[in-house]
Amino acid sequence: MSESARPRPAAGGRFARQTDQARAVAEKYAQQTDAAAEFPVAVLDELRAGGLLGLMVPTEYGGLGGTLDELLDVSIALGRTDLSAALIFAMHCQQVACVVTHAAPPLAEELLPQIAAGRMYLASVTTEPGKGGHLLTAGAQLSAEEGRSGHLELDRFAPIVTGGAYADGFLISMRAPEAPSADAVSLVFARRDQLEITASGEWDPLGMRASHSVALRLTGSIPGHQVVGEHGExxxxxxxxxxxxxxxxxxxxxxxxxxxxxxxxxxxxxxxxxxxxxxxxxxxxxxxxxxxxxxxxxxxxxxxxxxxxxxxxxxxxxxxxxxxxxxxxxxxxxxxxxxxxxxxxxxxxxxxxxxxxxxxxxxxxxxxxxxxxxxxxxxxxxxxxxxxxxxxxxxxxxxxxxxx
CATH class of the missing domain: 1.20.140.10 (Butyryl-CoA Dehydrogenase, subunit A, domain 3)
Incomplete structure (x- = not known):
């Protein structure tokens, strides 16, 4: 059997079995998702079922408690088969690490068990028209929702959101409420059911076709405790x-x-x-x-x-x-x-x-x-x-x- 038909075993380690299973699914669908520029739904389903979406979630929240080196091991292994699938996984884990490290207890206790159980695939919303890839500024601003104490209203357009059309939740960078400066940026979490999501444009790139990084407009209202870290920080x-x-x-x-x-x-x-x-x-x-x-x-x-x-x-x-x-x-x-x-x-x-x-x-x-x-x-x-x-x-x- 050729290498193209048979993935080589993943690197040894605690999560080799789950990684090999995810690689096998990625191998099965890589040609199809690349040709059609389709998001690899079957790979995401396997990452959910095998627990790898919770790789970076501490064990006390039900996650695998993985280390940084283990994240790299899994990313390398998936990359051997399909770069789109690997980046979807690695970028999700980046978002999870932000929640683990910076979210206050109410949000962490609410969100991390859902990630560990495979019910929460996170997408990153940091791109914005007019600023290129500059992370540390934001034009769109959070605002207090009229008539709802403590709630924040958001209206955000992002030209590139990897896997956003399939995400269960989003980490979104926006200008802090009432901040006069574009560099006072906050990071907030929003569940899919808290938002109205509108996709626009086509996704037909040269490569990374299965990453499905379409443009999205996100509008909605979130409770104030869903800020990750301090406002403006x-x-x-x-x-x-x-x-x-x-x-x-x-x-x-x-x-x-x-x-x-x-x-x-x-x-x-x-x-x-x-x-x-x-x-x-x-x-x-x-x-x-x-x-x-x-x-x-x-x-x-x-x-x-x-x-x-x-x-x-x-x-x-x-x-x-x-x-x-x-x-x-x-x-x-x-x-x-x-x-x-x-x-x-x-x-x-x-x-x-x-x-x-x-x-x-x-x-x-x-x-x-x-x-x-x-x-x-x-x-x-x-x-x-x-x-x-x-x-x-x-x-x-x-x-x-x-x-x-």
Whole structure:
């Protein structure tokens, strides 16, 4: 059975069985959801049933109590099969971590058991017309609902909401009530049944087609206790939790996709080199071997940076130190920049290595064409140009060039 038909086992660990089951479902539907630009509903159903939606929920709320490294393990494994499915999972887990870390007890006690039970898939609403991907400002403003004490009224349009049409709840960034400044941003939770949701436009992208990141307008009213963190303090949520987990989770998904592509190419080459007598032949092309080496080097580099960054973020959380220090933020941003570029380049190396038939055609078992399309979005998913500008400022703040 070929690699395209048989997912390799997930990395060992506490959640290998659930991860393998989710990968098997993703493998079954990946071609269909990519071709039709459909959200992978069957994969989400398996994530619900297997408990992986509650991976980051503490055990006292009924969740799996997973660690950051375990989140990365599952994201890499899903990415090997389908990048869209992997990013849907990883981005949900980023939202869950924000609730775990920043929500006050009333909201946490209400929401986390629902997530643990698989009843609450969370989508992120942070994009807004006119501001690009800038997280720390907001135009649309929360307001007190007339006649209902403590309730907040929201009217929010977002041009891109990954999986939003299928979400059970949303974490939404908006300008804080009565705040005069666009940088006084709040993060609020809203259940689907608290909102009127209107989708607009079409979703027919080059890659990441199954992420179904359509434009949504969300209007409705929520109780005041559904704010995550303090009003106007979304910046703290981003610096301490959302930003680090976004870059770590995305990078793990991209790494998984490039690793899956390399694995399929290697299996194909070994099978094609096998002689009629069942013995392995030799692959002697120096150019081929060099390109395989370069692709593997890129992935090992990303993996090392991913694990180092995860260790720094985990140590900061456990030790109560500030992950937003310039040296830490530079490392976190460097991971995103490096992973988004090197994983895409690794797949380009593989396409050059195996040529037109197996590197460029959609029906090749290597699926390099799909991996290339999907990974092309990585530098655009929070623009690398914007990150480099931010890193230039951070570099000036760390004149001693200290390392995390």
């Amino acid at each position: 979304f910046r703290a949520v981003v610096l301490q939790t959302l930003g680090p987990l976004a870059h770590l989770g995305w990078s793990a998904c991209w790494l998984g996709t490039a690793a899956g592509a390399l694995s399929r190419v290697l299996r194909m080459l070994r099978e094609s080199a096998r002689g009629k007598d069942g013995k392995d032949g030799r692959l002697e092309s120096e150019l081929l071997l060099s390109r395989l080496s370069r692709a593997r080097q890129r992935l090992d580099t990303v993996h090392a940076l991913l694990r180092h960054t995860a260790a720094v973020v985990t140590a900061a959380a456990e030790g109560g130190t500030d992950v937003s220090l310039p040296r830490n933020q530079l490392l976190i941003n460097s991971l995103k920049l490096t992973a988004s570029e090197e994983c895409h380049r690794a797949v380009e190396d593989l396409i050059d290595a195996v040529g037109l038939r197996h590197g460029y055609l959609r029906n090749s078992p290597t699926r390099l064409e799909k991996a290339l399309r999907d990974l092309r979005s990585a530098p655009l998913n929070y623009s690398n140009d914007r990150l480099h500008q931010a890193d230039g400022v951070l570099a000036l703040l760390d004149a001693g060039v200290s390392f995390a």
